[in-house]
Amino acid sequence: MTISEVSEKYGLSQDTLRYYERIGVIPPVKRKAGGVRDYTEEDLGWIELAKCMRSAGLSMEALIQYVNLARQGDETIAARRDLLNDQRKQLMKQYEAIRAAKERLDYKISRYDEAMETGRLSWDK
Amino acid sequence: MTISEVSEKYGLSQDTLRYYERIGVIPPVKRKAGGVRDYTEEDLGWIELAKCMRSAGLSMEALIQYVNLARQGDETIAARRDLLNDQRKQLMKQYEAIRAAKERLDYKISRYDEAMETGRLSWDK
DNA sequence: ATAGCACCTGGAGTATACTCCAAGTCAAGA
DNA sequence: TCTTGACTTGGAGTATACTCCAGGTGCTAT
Numbered sequence: 001m002t003i004s005e006v007s008e009k010y011g012l013s014q015d016t017l018r019y020y021e022r023i024g025v026i027p028p029v030k031r032k033a034g035g036v037r038d039y040t041e042e043d044l045g046w047i048e049l050a051k052c053m054r055s056a057g058l059s060m061e062a063l064i065q066y067v068n069l070a071r072q073g074d075e076t077i078a079a080r081r082d083l084l085n086d087q088r089k090q091l092m093k094q095y096e097a098i099r100a101a102k103e104r105l106d107y108k109i110s111r112y113d114e115a116m117e118t119g120r121l122s123w124d125k
Numbered sequence: 126m127t128i129s130e131v132s133e134k135y136g137l138s139q140d141t142l143r144y145y146e147r148i149g150v151i152p153p154v155k156r157k158a159g160g161v162r163d164y165t166e167e168d169l170g171w172i173e174l175a176k177c178m179r180s181a182g183l184s185m186e187a188l189i190q191y192v193n194l195a196r197q198g199d200e201t202i203a204a205r206r207d208l209l210n211d212q213r214k215q216l217m218k219q220y221e222a223i224r225a226a227k228e229r230l231d232y233k234i235s236r237y238d239e240a241m242e243t244g245r246l247s248w249d250k
Numbered sequence: 251a252t253a254g255c256a257c258c259t260g261g262a263g264t265a266t267a268c269t270c271c272a273a274g275t276c277a278a279g280a
Numbered sequence: 281t282c283t284t285g286a287c288t289t290g291g292a293g294t295a296t297a298c299t300c301c302a303g304g305t306g307c308t309a310t
Contacts, residue, residue: 004286015269018288023267034276036287049229056226057182057219060267074245081237088230091223094182098220101181104174105213112206120199129256139257140299147259148297159306161257185297 001039009044010051017047024064025050027071053087057094062087126164134169135176142172149189150175152196178212182219187212 007014020026021037026046032038039047050063066083069076115121132139145151146162151171157163164172175188191208194201240246 002286013269014287016267019268022289031288034287035289036276052222052226052229054267055222057223058226077237077240077244077246081234081241084230084234084237088227088234091227091230095220095223095227097177097180098182098216098223101177101183102213102216102220104177105209105216109206109209109213112202112209115202116206119202121202127256138299141297143258144298156258159257160259161306179297 001044003037003039006039006044006047010047012047012051020047020050023060024067025060027067056091058087058090126169128162128164131164131169131172135172137172137176145172145175148185149192150185152192181216183212183215 001009003014003017006012006017012020021029026043029037029039029043046067053063054060062083066080069080069083111121126134128139128142131137131142137145146154151168154162154164154168171192178188179185187208191205194205194208236246
């Protein structure tokens with residue numbers, strides 16, 4: 001699969017795909033004649049993983065570490081599991097922060113909806 | 126309340142508090158003699174709101190817009206409600222992204238936990 | 251009165267994550 | 281053969297959100 005097809009498929013720019021590979025967020029992609037990238041199914045798996053985790057807010061650094069460990073083989077299984085657990089913890093914190101903010105927004109919005117009838121908003125918190 | 130007390134109370138650096146005020150994430154804080162900031166309860170409310178929304182990932186720009194509208198009075202009630210609704214939508218998207226990533230992490234972690242017993246990991250997705 | 255400390259401002263510097271660009275390679279069609 | 285277009289690399293530039301710093305002011309305790 002070419003870079004333009006992968007870019008299309010995942011909604012990531014070609015620059016971003018090359019950047020991810022350059023810094024190690026995904027492992028190196030094999031090239032065909034002329035040095036042109038030819039993405040395999042496995043490459044696509046890494047890209048999808050990176051996209052999923054990035055969209056949830058995981059840092060590039062965490063992804064790079066995970067890829068580095070994965071490339072070192074089975075001795076790093078425990079380290080990888082620990083890394084994933086750490087990231088899961090981060091994610092749960094972020095989840096809670098969003099839940100709290102959403103609750104606050106819902107409260108404010110309900111007050112604004114009321115205010116739309118009276119034309120003014122007397123108290124704000 | 127002084128800036129050092131506010132910094133302590135909310136876990137935001139003094140630099141960050143001054144920065145938030147400078148760019149308009151919170152409205153201007155009244156000064157006492159010598160130009161020193163003296164935060165009121167209302168100021169603290171704005172800071173807490175900013176902290177809550179920032180921790181959930183809302184952009185500075187959205188907060189600045191909200192503060193600007195709020196400072197213009199009751200004519201902007203509808204605009205503020207719309208802005209809050211937009212931000213709520215963003216938040217729900219982020220919530221879903223995190224949920225999906227967490228699910229994927231949970232799956233991977235469970236496979237790693239299994240692999241800890243056999244010492245290797247045969248398949249990865 | 252003077253040393254020390256908390257505070258002030260304006261501006262420069264940093265980290266993260268892209269995003270853009272120049273200059274070059276290569277394969278395919280006119 | 282020549283041009284076109286997709287691809288390559290290395291490096292520079294950008295946006296966001298801080299974070300740090302120099303130089304200065306003013307209250308307070310000795």
